[in-house]
Amino acid sequence: xxxxxxxxxxxxxxxxxxxxxxxxxxxxxxxxxxxxxxxxxxxxxxxxxxxxxxxxxxxxxxxxxxxxxxxxxxxxxxxxxxxxxxxxxxxxxxxxxxxxxxxxxxxxxxxxxxxxxxxxxxxxxxxxxxxxxxxxxxxxxxxxxxxxxxxxxxxxxxxxxxxxxxxxxxxxxxxxxxxxxxxxxxxxxxxxxxxxxxxxxxxxxxxxxxxxxxxxxxxxxxxxxxxxxxxxxxxxxxxxxxxxxxxxxxxxxxxxxxxxxxxxxxxxxxxxxxxxxxxxxxxxxxxxxxxxxxxxxxxxxxxxxxxxxxxxxxxxxxxxxxxxxxxx
Numbered sequence: 001x002x003x004x005x006x007x008x009x010x011x012x013x014x015x016x017x018x019x020x021x022x023x024x025x026x027x028x029x030x031x032x033x034x035x036x037x038x039x040x041x042x043x044x045x046x047x048x049x050x051x052x053x054x055x056x057x058x059x060x061x062x063x064x065x066x067x068x069x070x071x072x073x074x075x076x077x078x079x080x081x082x083x084x085x086x087x088x089x090x091x092x093x094x095x096x097x098x099x100x101x102x103x104x105x106x107x108x109x110x111x112x113x114x115x116x117x118x119x120x121x122x123x124x125x126x127x128x129x130x131x132x133x134x135x136x137x138x139x140x141x142x143x144x145x146x147x148x149x150x151x152x153x154x155x156x157x158x159x160x161x162x163x164x165x166x167x168x169x170x171x172x173x174x175x176x177x178x179x180x181x182x183x184x185x186x187x188x189x190x191x192x193x194x195x196x197x198x199x200x201x202x203x204x205x206x207x208x209x210x211x212x213x214x215x216x217x218x219x220x221x222x223x224x225x226x227x228x229x230x231x232x233x234x235x236x237x238x239x240x241x242x243x244x245x246x247x248x249x250x251x252x253x254x255x256x257x258x259x260x261x262x263x264x265x266x267x268x269x270x271x272x273x274x275x276x277x278x279x280x281x282x283x284x285x286x287x288x289x290x291x292x293x294x295x296x297x298x299x300x301x302x303x304x305x306x307x308x309x310x311x312x313x314x315x316x317x318x319x320x321x322x323x324x325x326x327x328x
Contacts, residue, residue, distance in 0.1 A: 010153040014162040033143045040091040044070040048095030051160040059171035067184040075103035097123035099135020206285035209315030220273035238303040241276045249276030282307045
């Protein structure tokens with residue numbers, strides 16, 4: 001077995017044991033931790049030193065991005081003034097592999113004085129059969145969660161590896177469980193991620209679609225020569241066929257080519273209703289841009305009509321519009 005494989009197997013085994021604890025002996029404490037955070041009227045203040053602190057920073061960001069207000073507090077900085085960030089109504093989530101981190105233990109008097117609830121993630125085994133008393137931090141907690149491991153993945157048994165992986169997974173388990181309990185939706189996630197590649201994928205169709213006079217549209221009785229002119233003028237390779245602004249069909253460049261192959265110049269004697277594709281594929285203006293892209297790929301089309309209530313035409317979104325936000 002290679003060193004790399006061994007590291008992954010040790011960490012995977014640590015996660016399996018953690019999952020078994022969440023499902024078994026730790027299930028009540030895990031549920032209690034969720035209830036305390038859900039009832040918190042303030043923020044979840046995550047704190048930890050060293051590698052645990054790095055995990056804490058990530059967890060604070062995960063909580064905040066999934067609907068649980070949170071921030072990271074460096075315990076050493078807290079002892080030099082930043083402890084003022086903790087207010088009544090907050091909840092402290094303290095991470096410590098040993099459960100004896102001096103900087104965190106020094107925060108306890110103030111945490112207790114403020115009446116702030118304390119949840120801990122520590123690496124000391126909290127099983128009654130362990131034979132050892134819980135760490136100082138675990139004993140001070142309102143809820144103590146067990147991140148213990150059998151061994152680190154480091155060949156020296158020293159570098160935090162399996163322990164930090166387990167701590168991160170337990171924090172993620174809390175964050176995702178809270179998100180589901182809060183009814184956090186993809187729409188909420190999008191509102192909190194307006195920037196970057198993720199934000200672009202979560203852009204709404206309504207933000208990208210062509211509206212107003214930019215929408216190619218004709219009436220069912222419009223002669224095909226005028227239909228072709230409208231499609232050429234708007235430059236989207238498609239036109240909507242509407243009646244009282246309700247979408248009744250579409251005509252695309254592909255439709256025109258197929259009609260010309262079968263009917264020749266006689267196509268010009270027809271009307272839009274005689275050439276259109278009825279009941280075309282559409283999308284809601286509130287759908288995500290990524291959904292529009294997926295639909296276009298599935299149906300092998302380059303444009304989608306955007307309709308609201310009553311099949312009212314609100315816009316049209318083209319594949320090129322998705323290129324503009326780097327989705328393709």
